[in-house]
Amino acid sequence: MKPFWNLPKVELMSFAEIEDKRKALLVTSAPAWNAVKVNLKGLNVASKIEVTEATTEHWDSLLTADNGRQTALVNGRRSAVVYAVGGGLTADASKYLAAKLSLPLVVLPTALSVDAFITWASGIRKDGCVYYIETKTPEHLILDLDIIAKAPATIRAAGITDVMSIATGAWDWKFAHEQGKNPAGMEFIPWVYDNAQSILSGVLDCAEAAGRGDKDGLKTLYDCLAMEVQLCNQIGHSRPEEGSEHYFAYAVENEMGHGLPHGDLVGPAILLIAKLQGQDTAPLEKALKACNIPLDNIPQDMIDCTLKLLPEYTRRHNLPFGIAHTL
Ligand SMILES: [Zn+2]
Numbered sequence: 001m002k003p004f005w006n007l008p009k010v011e012l013m014s015f016a017e018i019e020d021k022r023k024a025l026l027v028t029s030a031p032a033w034n035a036v037k038v039n040l041k042g043l044n045v046a047s048k049i050e051v052t053e054a055t056t057e058h059w060d061s062l063l064t065a066d067n068g069r070q071t072a073l074v075n076g077r078r079s080a081v082v083y084a085v086g087g088g089l090t091a092d093a094s095k096y097l098a099a100k101l102s103l104p105l106v107v108l109p110t111a112l113s114v115d116a117f118i119t120w121a122s123g124i125r126k127d128g129c130v131y132y133i134e135t136k137t138p139e140h141l142i143l144d145l146d147i148i149a150k151a152p153a154t155i156r157a158a159g160i161t162d163v164m165s166i167a168t169g170a171w172d173w174k175f176a177h178e179q180g181k182n183p184a185g186m187e188f189i190p191w192v193y194d195n196a197q198s199i200l201s202g203v204l205d206c207a208e209a210a211g212r213g214d215k216d217g218l219k220t221l222y223d224c225l226a227m228e229v230q231l232c233n234q235i236g237h238s239r240p241e242e243g244s245e246h247y248f249a250y251a252v253e254n255e256m257g258h259g260l261p262h263g264d265l266v267g268p269a270i271l272l273i274a275k276l277q278g279q280d281t282a283p284l285e286k287a288l289k290a291c292n293i294p295l296d297n298i299p300q301d302m303i304d305c306t307l308k309l310l311p312e313y314t315r316r317h318n319l320p321f322g323i324a325h326t327l
Contacts, residue, residue: 005120005233007226008107008141012219015039015108015144022080025103027051027094032086032110036147040108046079051086051093053258054125056133059093063100081106084138087155088114088262092122095135105138111151112210112218114262115162115225117141120233128254129317130246143222149213153292157210157217158263160291163203163224165241165266166196167284168273172243172322175277181321186237196240199227207287237320244276244310244324245269251313252298252306260297267293272303277323 016039023046026033030050049062084094084107091107091114098105109117116123118141121132148156170193177188203224209217232238249265267288274281288295307327314324 002236004236005137007118007230007233008138010141010143010222010226012143012145015142015147016042018042018108018142020044020081020083020106023078024081024083025049025079025097025101026083026085027090027097028085029087029090032090035151036085036108036110039144039147040085043083045083049093049097051090054089054092054123054130056096056124059096062093063097079103083108086110088116088123091116091138092124092135095120095138096122096133098138099136104140105136106140106142107138108142108144110147111155112148112157112159112221112225113151113155114159115229118226118229125258127317129313130250130253143219145215145218148218149215153211153213154294155261155263156213157207157221157291158261158267158293159225160203160207160210160221160287161263161266161270161293162241163199163221163228164270164284164287165243165245166200166228167279168245168270168277169239169241169243169322170196170200171274171277171279172320172324173239175323176239176321179321182239183320186239186320189235192231192235192240195231196228199224199231202227204283204287207290211291239320243273243320244314244322245273247314247319247322247324248273248306248310250317251310252302255306255309256298256302264294264297268295268298268303271295272307273323276327 019042026045026048082098082103082105084090107117120137122135123130176182206217206220210221228241248269271281310324311327
């Protein structure tokens with residue numbers, strides 16, 4: 001039996017107040033680290049890893065790369081804790097590395113850009129799709145809402161897309177149920193569907209405040225992310241929030257090559273798929289715009305060709321049934 005995963009312990013505090021004497025393996029990206037390192041003088045960084053790709057090969061190579069003195073693996077083994085500073089890619093890599101090194105993990109998000117900070121799996125790119133491998137939930141998450149408020153506007157609250165994907169993902173889940181196409185273990189559960197709708201309505205309500213960097217709005221966005229993740233944890237799958245909009249995002253990323261942030265892909269995909277599902281997209285579009293999600297970064301010819309190949313793509317990658325399979 002698969003375990004029921006948990007959320008991290010969360011503290012709202014300034015990064016500048018963090019005092020941790022334990023030797024830390026730092027997992028970060030150059031832009032994120034440069035933006036906040038002045039606030040993190042209280043960390044005892046023994047070794048620093050910069051992540052640029054979402055593959056286990058890359059993450060393993062970071063651990064064993066010779067940095068001139070000692071590998072991060074050696075330093076990691078001598079460390080007592082892993083700190084992740086940055087966005088979703090950093091979070092995914094740090095969960096993988098902390099699990100591999102059997103070290104506790106503290107995550108310091110520099111934007112509320114995805115739900116990866118609080119999930120137990122890491123997304124990896126493989127064979128033109130995104131797969132989720134079990135790694136671990138971070139033990140500890142520190143939210144400095146002042147730092148998040150100052151993140152670039154287009155990624156600051158982009159995690160809204162991972163909650164708003166309930167609009168299309170839960171629709172797919174119900175659709176699959178009506179078609180008798182939910183496999184064992186992913187049966188439709190009405191009260192879970194209703195809970196997901198309630199989380200969706202909460203996130204639509206906080207979109208404007210979160211998008212402009214208001215701290216209460218960002219806190220509510222975090223609450224919605226946490227509830228969405230824990231709802232999926234309870235049932236052991238992500239069907240209430242992941243469906244054709246994510247499939248489209250994975251497929252179009254594969255066509256375009258990597259580079260666009262998750263929100264830039266999932267945001268427009270939610271609108272596209274919701275329209276195909278016959279839903280009213282106006283409230284969705286309003287919330288995405290309020291959170292400054294770029295809606296036109298995917299060229300129209302890419303959208304057209306991705307929609308054409310999507311049914312075959314969903315079957316090839318064995319993705320759970322949704323409207324994408326029927327286009
Ligand atoms: Zn997502």
